[in-house]
Amino acid sequence: MHDFVSFIKRKDTQRYLALLLIIACLVILHKQLSIILLTIIFSYLSISNANRVSHRWHLPYIVVVLALYLVVVVLFFLALRFVLPVLIDQFMALPKEINRFFQTYPAIQGLADEAYKKFDILQEVIANWRVLLASGWGTVSTISRLILQVLLAAFLSFVLALTWQRLKRFGHQFLTSDYPHLFMHIYELGGTFISILGSVIEVQLKIALINSVLMVIGLFILKVPSVLVMGVLIFILGLIPIAGVLISLIPLSVVTLAANGPWGVLELWVLITIIHLFEAYFLHPHLMANRTELPVFVTFATLIIMEHLLGAWGLIIGVPIVAFFLNLIGVQRAAIADPTNQGNIENNQEV
Template identity: 55%
Template sequence: MSGLNQLGRIGIAAEHVIIALFLSMVFNLTYNHLREFGHAILKSKYDIMFGNVYYLLRKYVVILGTVIETQLVICIINTGLMVIGLWIIGVPKLLLMAIIVFVLGLVPVAGVLISLTPLSIVAFSANGIISIAEVLCLVILIHFFGSYFLHPRLMAGATDLPVFVTFITLIIGAKMLGTWGLIVGIPTVAFFIDLLGIQLKQHHPRNPKEVIESEIE
């Protein structure tokens, strides 16, 4: 029964991926029509309401995109450090290990734990139990470096939040929402700070009307 449940979850995940790819294809093929449709909504009878909604959604998506881009940079750095460490230890098949570490590294926290299984198997087949212990120590070191130094520092730079605020946000987000808290916690805090008009950088804020007019042009 446990195995059937796992297969069901894999099937649901595969279904979501297929639907996402299909919708992405439809979105790209009909982008111009969708753009015209969106502009028509912004110029409708209730343009003020739709304009404010568009402004808020656009702001959140931009912040979320910045956070995801930063997460990719963190993942690339962690993968590079892991490959160097595996090379020093003497673990073979570095290209395959790099792909596994990079893909699983996109999943906060849980990805590190999941990657231990293939890394341990390859390390054991190469050099025995000693290599497993070395891989475990390497993963722990890189995980602590990424979680407590690299991740807060880069996220703070991407969102202009202080490192301490970023660190606290990650902890609270993980406690409240688990993995999703690590993904959406920082952009949510940055969004509300920007929404409240707290300027972390010296620049001139743009009102919703100016943003919408520039997008339409």
């Protein structure tokens, strides 16, 4: 009995018990996991960037947060007003490019016709129209729910960033409660995971944005149609480490082949190679400095396993989760930076 009590009182044992408690809470709240993760990501990005601006320009923290969210809202409405119509027009032009692709390569058109006759797609649609209608309505509901989750997470992150100092003081009260060691471990584990998740997502966003801008410029020079649609696709898939590049290569190659032929595809591959060499030898060394970066095989295995366990979220947060556990067991612990700049945030003005 004495050995068991000594085992429970060990610091590492209490730490892992706190981790199990956190995981249990997340399992209970799994239906709200998307809102939780989005709120964490938005809050991290807003607090860390507001802190950098406030520290560099000596501005009040609250003013910077308000200005930051105001800029985001203005950019969002400008995108809806000017960019969205162009995206819709370019997206509606994609079927014409696909049709031109089939006309240019009749052999592929023949294979498509054979598949159409073999599977009798029209009869399948007629026979299963109720299922297809329900599936389409389910897709619309899913998109609507996703938009609501993003808006709710953005609002929660705004409130959290604005009241960050008060929230920190409230959280520190648990360290003087009847269970200070438990909450200390929860505080440390939660802070470490949020720092890793936020820093990895922030770097991935920067890399995806730079790559998307360079790719849009390159696609425009190569006269690839629907460049803005392709740019949005590249940016979204760019949030998936390594695998996103391979996935985006398929639609890009098909559209380029339809518009510019085999030589256009070759030019596209040269463009992608140049941009990703620039990413590998310049962006990653500068932006990923002091961050945990996994080997390529481990990254692919992580994406496959995490996608199976967590769905689409696993493709985005799978690498940060593995980095967190590597840090927990003491592997690559020194490679993780302190991206939240907590010490500087504390020096900012309080709400």
